[in-house]
Amino acid sequence: MPSFNRPSRVLAAALLSTIACAAVADPIKVELVQKDGKWQLIRDGKPFFVRGGGGDGSLKTLTAAGGNSKRTWGADNIGKQLDEAHANGVAVAVGIWLGHERHGFDYNDEKAVQAQFEMAKAAVMKYKDHPAVLLWGIGNEMEGFGKGDNPKIWTHINDIAKMIKQIDPNHPTMTVIAEIGGEKLPSVKKYCPDVDIMGLNSYGGVLSLPDRYRAAGVNKPFIVTEYGPAGTWETQKNAYGVTAEKTSTEKASVYGAAAAKFEKDPMCLGSYAFIWDDKREATLTWFGLFLPAPGRERTGGIDALQEVWTGKPPANRVPVVEPIKIAGSDNVNGGDTVKASFKASDPENDPIKVTWVLKSELDPSEGGDAVAERPSHPESIVQQSNSEVTLKMPKEGGVYRLYAFVTDDHGGGAVANVPLHVNGPKSSAAPKAKLPLIIYADGATGAYTPSGWMGNSAAIVSDPACTDNPHSGATCLKITYSAPDNWGGIAYQSPANDWGDQPGGYDLTGAKRLSFWARGENGGEKIEIKVGTIGKDKKHHDTAIVARPITLTKDWRKYEVDLAGKDLKVIKTGMVWSLGGQGKPVTFFLDDVWFE
Numbered sequence: 001m002p003s004f005n006r007p008s009r010v011l012a013a014a015l016l017s018t019i020a021c022a023a024v025a026d027p028i029k030v031e032l033v034q035k036d037g038k039w040q041l042i043r044d045g046k047p048f049f050v051r052g053g054g055g056d057g058s059l060k061t062l063t064a065a066g067g068n069s070k071r072t073w074g075a076d077n078i079g080k081q082l083d084e085a086h087a088n089g090v091a092v093a094v095g096i097w098l099g100h101e102r103h104g105f106d107y108n109d110e111k112a113v114q115a116q117f118e119m120a121k122a123a124v125m126k127y128k129d130h131p132a133v134l135l136w137g138i139g140n141e142m143e144g145f146g147k148g149d150n151p152k153i154w155t156h157i158n159d160i161a162k163m164i165k166q167i168d169p170n171h172p173t174m175t176v177i178a179e180i181g182g183e184k185l186p187s188v189k190k191y192c193p194d195v196d197i198m199g200l201n202s203y204g205g206v207l208s209l210p211d212r213y214r215a216a217g218v219n220k221p222f223i224v225t226e227y228g229p230a231g232t233w234e235t236q237k238n239a240y241g242v243t244a245e246k247t248s249t250e251k252a253s254v255y256g257a258a259a260a261k262f263e264k265d266p267m268c269l270g271s272y273a274f275i276w277d278d279k280r281e282a283t284l285t286w287f288g289l290f291l292p293a294p295g296r297e298r299t300g301g302i303d304a305l306q307e308v309w310t311g312k313p314p315a316n317r318v319p320v321v322e323p324i325k326i327a328g329s330d331n332v333n334g335g336d337t338v339k340a341s342f343k344a345s346d347p348e349n350d351p352i353k354v355t356w357v358l359k360s361e362l363d364p365s366e367g368g369d370a371v372a373e374r375p376s377h378p379e380s381i382v383q384q385s386n387s388e389v390t391l392k393m394p395k396e397g398g399v400y401r402l403y404a405f406v407t408d409d410h411g412g413g414a415v416a417n418v419p420l421h422v423n424g425p426k427s428s429a430a431p432k433a434k435l436p437l438i439i440y441a442d443g444a445t446g447a448y449t450p451s452g453w454m455g456n457s458a459a460i461v462s463d464p465a466c467t468d469n470p471h472s473g474a475t476c477l478k479i480t481y482s483a484p485d486n487w488g489g490i491a492y493q494s495p496a497n498d499w500g501d502q503p504g505g506y507d508l509t510g511a512k513r514l515s516f517w518a519r520g521e522n523g524g525e526k527i528e529i530k531v532g533t534i535g536k537d538k539k540h541h542d543t544a545i546v547a548r549p550i551t552l553t554k555d556w557r558k559y560e561v562d563l564a565g566k567d568l569k570v571i572k573t574g575m576v577w578s579l580g581g582q583g584k585p586v587t588f589f590l591d592d593v594w595f596e
Contacts, residue, residue, distance in 0.1 A: 055277035104457035128171065147182035185213075198223075245417055255304045317346075317347040332423070353406070360398065451491075452491030512596065515594065515596055517591045520589075526579060529577055
């Protein structure tokens with residue numbers, strides 16, 4: 001299921017390194033009460049029903065729509081987020097990330113579990129007195145997508161909840177699960193008496209969720225912590241293995257209907273629409289309530305939420321779109337001409353602009369993990385207007401997706417897309433990269449997915465949105481390896497999770513170097529950065545493997561992996577960082593990583 005920017009494991013953002021208590025101001029007390037059969041949050045003495053968004057999209061847009069809260073998935077260096085939220089009158093459900101077994105975290109490892117407990121405690125101690133804090137969200141889908149019956153996970157959650165109650169009497173506790181099936185709710189009922197609120201992530205079944213939850217007999221109020229259109233895992237695939245996506249106009253009705261249902265439920269304390277941002281998962285737009293950069297225009301889901309939250313629609317509504325229609329078959333041969341049409345309009349008759357984009361289909365997403373960017377094909381667009389497009393399809397076989405992005409002149413947007421299949425073998429040649437090609441940069445989407453976790457992966461925490469002294473922009477990449485021994489690393493792969501069994505990667509011919517900025521937390525940390533790692537024993541290998549060992553300083557320094565003279569025709573592994581155990585936890589930072 002989706003998670004925020006969610007490399008679910010990449011967002012293990014609440015596992016903190018050394019932090020100290022830092023009271024910002026007096027806390028705002030939040031109580032949980034039940035009166036006349038209805039549950040309520042009381043914040044600063046007043047009833048508080050959560051009307052929120054999960055993600056880092058515009059808070060001004062949130063409050064303009066009648067929203068009052070945001071949700072985070074982790075608590076690493078969120079001081080600036082809390083300050084901004086408080087300045088905008090927004091309360092924050094602060095997430096405390098817990099490791100996932102599917103990412104290698106072992107709840108039988110007592111040392112790892114204790115370290116996670118201490119990191120959670122440190123987060124609470126650091127932020128408990130900030131006036132923006134609404135509640136503590138302990139974990140997100142850490143129970144997995146099966147039965148969810150591991151008692152060690154649930155007892156660990158309750159240990160953290162009990163600790164929070166001892167040191168922070170001002171904010172309730174919550175844990176967040178993926179839907180309510182299996183043994184999840186019975187396990188919470190049995191093992192988690194100190195958890196006050198159930199956080200429920202639900203998509204295809206969101207409209208029936210309140211009724212199903214009451215029928216399960218759990219006497220805890222709930223917050224719907226993620227909801228939106230049915231996920232790809234809940235949607236039937238077509239003949240060539242991909243799913244059709246609803247238009248943003250169609251999705252808007254889901255957000256509106258769900259939010260209206262939550263408002264009336266006596267056990268519901270509110271909800272967080274997913275995702276209050278844009279997100280590359282399955283497609284460019286499946287869950288985004290905003291269009292992708294650079295515009296990040298709001299879509300119909302936000303207008304629908306505003307109508308529920310405030311009782312009236314926005315003064316200027318976003319454009320409305322209908323599904324794209326393909327003239328003829330969506331299963332064609334390379335080089336064929338394809339014509340498509342669709343209808344877009346604006347409720348206020350504002351001028352609109354339609355941008356057509358043909359893109360190679362994104363890699364499948366596992367459990368909501370974000371995936372790498374794939375090539376666009378502007379050369380395939382022969383003619384276009386606001387209602388029609390003519391394509392000359394690429395010769396390479398495979399799946400493509402045609403997007404129609406619509407914008408008005410008031411910050412509103414809409415989108416429709418349709419998949420297309422080209423018959424024939426996929427080319428063994430990697431697509432030619434346009435340089436510079438980004439691995440990591442503030443506000444940019446990288447071309448490779450950080451999916452290849454290696455070695456003692458349970459000891460790795462990778463936070464791509466760290467605000468602790470970035471080299472440039474608002475964020476940098478923070479990596480912590482908590483074990484004193486063994487080794488760990490992450491490979492940035494194309495396609496995701498592939499070690500040479502599938503074609504992919506990019507032709508980086510012309511790149512002279514991988515350049516990046518790095519610093520250590522204390523200085524003296526030893527790491528290695530590589531370009532390429534898959535050897536020729538694999539069918540689909542990196543055509544070059546180049547390593548650069550580095551001893552970091554405490555200050556930012558620029559480094560390079562020299563690629564001059566190397567065969568870069570197929571680089572499937574854009575970057576690998578790795579390190580060996582150094583007798584103590586190691587924390588380091590990367591920023592502005594790209595091929596040039």
